[in-house]
Amino acid sequence: MKNLLFFLILSLLFTVDSAQAQNEYTVDGTTYQLNIEAEGLLTLLWNVIDNENRYFSKKGDAIVELKNLDVNGTFQEEYKETLKIQTSENQVGIDNIEFTLSSLKYFFDSYNHSTNSTVNNAASIKLNTRLGGFLGVSNNIYVSNPDNTLLTVAGIDFELMESSFPRHALVVRFKQTFEHSDYKFSSSQVSLNYRFKFIKKETFDIFINTKFAAYTNISRDIPVDNDDDTVSIVPDSSGDFQALGNFGIGFDYALGNGYLTFLYNDIIGLGLDNNGEFPLDLTLGYKFNL
Structure with missing residues (x-):
């Protein structure tokens, strides 16, 4: 199932919309x-x-x-x-x-x-959308990670903007974290994000990303101490919805019919306990104008 999901994500990442006449x-x-x-x-x-x-x-x-x-x-x-x-x-x-x-x-x-008041494309609301995929790594500082292991992440972004407010965007993001052989942890997360493009030029944007809500499903192995001084490994899976205040910074560079995009995610997480490690959550991807 994980291999199939990974294949679908990569397929979306490199698919170009060629339907435009x-x-x-x-x-x-x-x-x-x-x-x-x-x-x-x-x-x-x-x-x-x-x-x-x-x-x-x-x-x-x-x-x-x-x-x-x-x-x-x-x-x-x-x-x-x-x-x-x-x-x-x-x-x-x-x-x-x-x-x-x-x-x-x-x-x-x-x-x-x-x-022409009969024109159908009235400009009161003009929504622009972008769809893309990304790959990266994360050390998951907001969960237990004893050896500070870097895990592979991949996912999909859907970005929504209104033309009269080009510095602002809403993003729905799906992010899959894949387990490592030495760290049996994986997660699937759907999040809502707001991006403010505080630097906006013809060929690039620099923005603050705010993750304000997310549903996360986690699968991991938990060590449990037994009465006979042995340790058992118990698999655990759980889901949780959170209202968040996680902040990151990103960069978009115009390339072809879209943007090459880099994001340093979740640098700061308000109201969340971290494991004491320095946050390292980096993704690189490409998004197409739809």
Whole structure:
């Protein structure tokens, strides 16, 4: 069963969503295969080209590329001037647009809705989702771990964001901890997490992760002293729901149609007893934009 679970997790980790339709568009004499991300009077087109996210704006029959050139470490934000010209008849807050797919999509949807009240993609609530997997190690300091053994962990993240609040995200995480030959402990945990991206750039984010609730099922061997001075090993399995205050720090780096993500988990656990060891809970993974 554990091998099957591990296989499913790895399969999800390396599965790419290829269902998004692409069409051919010619821009300045070059033909591109592009995805339609937002559609209306102003249409947002994009794709990953030469390992770079490229964005295009289509109004009528005219298609222009949205650019944000880096000159000596300073981004020029040419895309804002392009959009200002294309939407001159009805400005909808160009100054706050970030050069990311989610922020551009929110702007395009907002503009299309403001110019046509019958458009179905009203921008009052625009949810963006990401799905990914991760692998890592943990020394499980919030349970008994006599030899401070590092165990392998793997799991799945589902991230939910609202486009108008790009610094905030909710994450549902499944995390499986696998037992070691010298440490008969394993666990399955489903947790709810909040992430605040206190540094948010075009290509990377740095965030605080707060785990505020979790259900954990633990399986372990417990040594029991007998009356004849021998020790018996008793297998134990139990589940528990906890309201938590565990804090970690993470880093997302834009790569392809998603993000390479690193997380240092559960550095601080409020209200939880630890075993006195220094926390070491590190995961590395990749999440796709859905």
